[in-house]
Amino acid sequence: MEDKAQIQEAIKTQGEVVRKLKSEKASKEQIDEEVAKLLQLKARLGGDDGKHQFVLKTAKGTRDYNPKQMAIREKVFKTIVSCFKRHGAETIDTPVFELKETLTGKYGEDSKLIYDLKDQGGELLSLRYDLTVPFARYLAMNKITNIKRYHIAKVYRRDNPAMTRGRYREFYQCDFDIAGQYDGMIPDAECLKIVYEILSELNLGDFRIKVNDRRILDGMFAVCGVPDDKFRTICSTVDKLDKMSWEDVKKEMVNEKGLSEEAADQIGEYVSMQGGMDLAERLLQDQKMSQSKQACAGLSDIKLLFSYLQLFQVTDKVVFDLSLARGLDYYTGIIYEAVLTQAGVAPVPAEVQNGAPAEESVSVGSVAGGGRYDGLVGMFDPKGRKVPCVGVSIGIERIFSIMEQKAEASAEKVRTTEVQIMVASAQKNLLEERLKLVTELWNAGIKAEVMYKKNPKLLSQLQHCEESGIPLVAILGEQELKDGVVKLRVVATREEVDISRADLIGEIRRRTSEA
């Protein structure tokens, strides 16, 4: 089509532009731009002249979703969203980036993982790190004092990716939060009910929801003799108990964080405790723990929480676990985390397991987590007015990983389209007739496809249906056109019947209504 000589001339000219810029030591950006134009020209020539140095990949820690993965993703989202809606939530959306200062000082040690945008003039921006801080900013900015909302969106962390285990630098969070001044523990209990419902409905195997309270942790640290200024850093170390043994955690406390051996041992005793309402009652009587007002407030709330959880019928999966700490700075009360406990669905693919057998015993990790953060909105309000909040975030990427493996392991084919019927022809020169019929079907709201060829072979039309799971084919031929009918073929059974054109749409609807 294009005039080769003309393009070759343009390539020569553009090559000179690039050489000139390089000799003038122009900026890398400018040179890159012109080199790209050159490559573009070369690409228009096609063939070997068009060879590129492009690195064909997505950014580190990120991935594309192909149609099969999208089909699974949509199924998971549907389950989650319908649960959020069942509990009466509205939804909001916020921009993918925030003013940098909005995120500053909210994430403690994790702040270094925030992606910043380049300063191209104007405001300094960062990609959102979670959906909680933007939510708090939204509430303060719009002076909203109560709302129940969900937000499903991608967040960004410059973490070390472990993609086979579902840890990415770009990943979805599905957050549900309740903001407002309410009577204690009722919204908190509903958040746990929601986690319970979602994990049950997704059918991921058995799970546990661990519950603790920041005030219990702080009280525990106080009565164990941790200096005030070390609460947060010791808390970070306790948070590692799901990945490290107590011995290693203790070592970090004593050797790195300078805690006394005695204090560490006392903490060690508490963090090994797990139970239910009974444990909260026992600790309220505990000689040491009961000395802390904070701890007692937390323990009473745990008791109240469990009484609501009983009414919500979810206590069989919830456990009060004093080792649960959670890393983020902004939590002020109850905290929780859900983990899958069934070994059968570990999201570590076989190859990785073989390469590193130690991985096999590693827990799947948290698939949901959250807690109460009563101070965060106040950090954004010009007058420091607080809006109490509690929420939960579903860690969807790990769930995707598990669902994808399940889908791969199962024999059932995942359909990536919803096409009900293919409009095909048995003879040549029927393109016009096919386009007319498919127009009729589209206009009636039927999901239909037609091959973009003038004279496709019947076999290749049928093959396309088999491959993409299209259940019906409407076959047109000279005879059918004469008779005013369409040959309707059921792909699965190969059964064929003539249907009059007038009845076709009704017949398609009838045959695909349960699909």
Place this chain on the structure above:
Amino acid sequence: MEDKAQIQEAIKTQGEVVRKLKSEKASKEQIDEEVAKLLQLKARLGGDDGKHQFVLKTAKGTRDYNPKQMAIREKVFKTIVSCFKRHGAETIDTPVFELKETLTGKYGEDSKLIYDLKDQGGELLSLRYDLTVPFARYLAMNKITNIKRYHIAKVYRRDNPAMTRGRYREFYQCDFDIAGQYDGMIPDAECLKIVYEILSELNLGDFRIKVNDRRILDGMFAVCGVPDDKFRTICSTVDKLDKMSWEDVKKEMVNEKGLSEEAADQIGEYVSMQGGMDLAERLLQDQKMSQSKQACAGLSDIKLLFSYLQLFQVTDKVVFDLSLARGLDYYTGIIYEAVLTQAGVAPVPAEVQNGAPAEESVSVGSVAGGGRYDGLVGMFDPKGRKVPCVGVSIGIERIFSIMEQKAEASAEKVRTTEVQIMVASAQKNLLEERLKLVTELWNAGIKAEVMYKKNPKLLSQLQHCEESGIPLVAILGEQELKDGVVKLRVVATREEVDISRADLIGEIRRRTSEA
């Protein structure tokens, strides 16, 4: 709750940390981080001590979506997605950022509008500018040679925002593309059919779809005496004809781009032409135009396109318009753009119109656009192998603006939740009973709410239903509990009936099934 003296002590200590860093001329980042911690501490005190210097806003050119806007957005997406699915499309997703080099050299003069991420070590990244280039990268990377896919996601442009007119720096694109080697103009015609269906279904008023072809433009430039190296830049100027008068466009061509007055006048004659298949036929006979092989190829394809558009029953809105140019570099064949023509739905709010009456006559601008780009995938393929593509992008933000204004103007209230029933109590001390009942309803899949108060007033429970459009209330009282019934109240009519607990779920489903 918190110990004020303790916090004040911490504020003092943190203040010293900040002063020390400042005196040491530490990095701005480090200081900001510590200042934020200080503000955080102050916020915990509440009251006036917690005053912040935070700028409470979203980044320039971006906005939050509140629940009402989200409800509208979801309705629009539903219409669009169901059209894409009706035409048999799969969906994919790609990361929000790409390697910078992936975007380099694809957007011509618009490249300066790309957002770059800060170099924090590792790869150089940029936010995606559209969904077409990531799609082409995806095809090349996965060696896909045919696919019909849609992709709905946000893209980013550092443009001058005009938010009242629906122009943002972060905005959604809804793309549908067909990749593959097919017979001419069939997929191209389907893209136009899709635009037609979506704009009709969204009920935005009358519209036109302008069609042209890059080869016709290039051929026209050639026969009008535009030098080869000025094709692209003259094309950019022609693209401004929807915003500028011909006189101004001509001035730019002659004075800024150095085109001869004669050539400009010849272009002026062509770009005033509009028509249908007849115009394509006429131009094929045009003495000058017919000298260009390229133009003839484009004109023949326009003819073929219109023949398919007739079969698709959409020619009433499609017009062949030689002034349509489109800015992006990557188009190689047919191009199109849809504009709303009904003055009644101009997305310029009244305030703005009054302030700037000239705006009133400005066209709403394009709400969809696209074209054929046969060279783009080849730019990513190591061997330059081409995958012909044609696609369309729905400019959803302008559509949102119009729908939002319509919703505001209409009396109908937009519901932001789908709650079917509120579980309420008429007397005190019934929290446990309310939680038990709402659990029953949730477990049965009913969308239900309960107030998070121990003893809410009946009136405030009913008010909440009125405000958020909840149609039913299940009222519990001592008597109802004794009788094993629930008082079911219809919010709209205030009608109340006793329903036995066993029948309640069925009754709710029956009464809300058409909602």
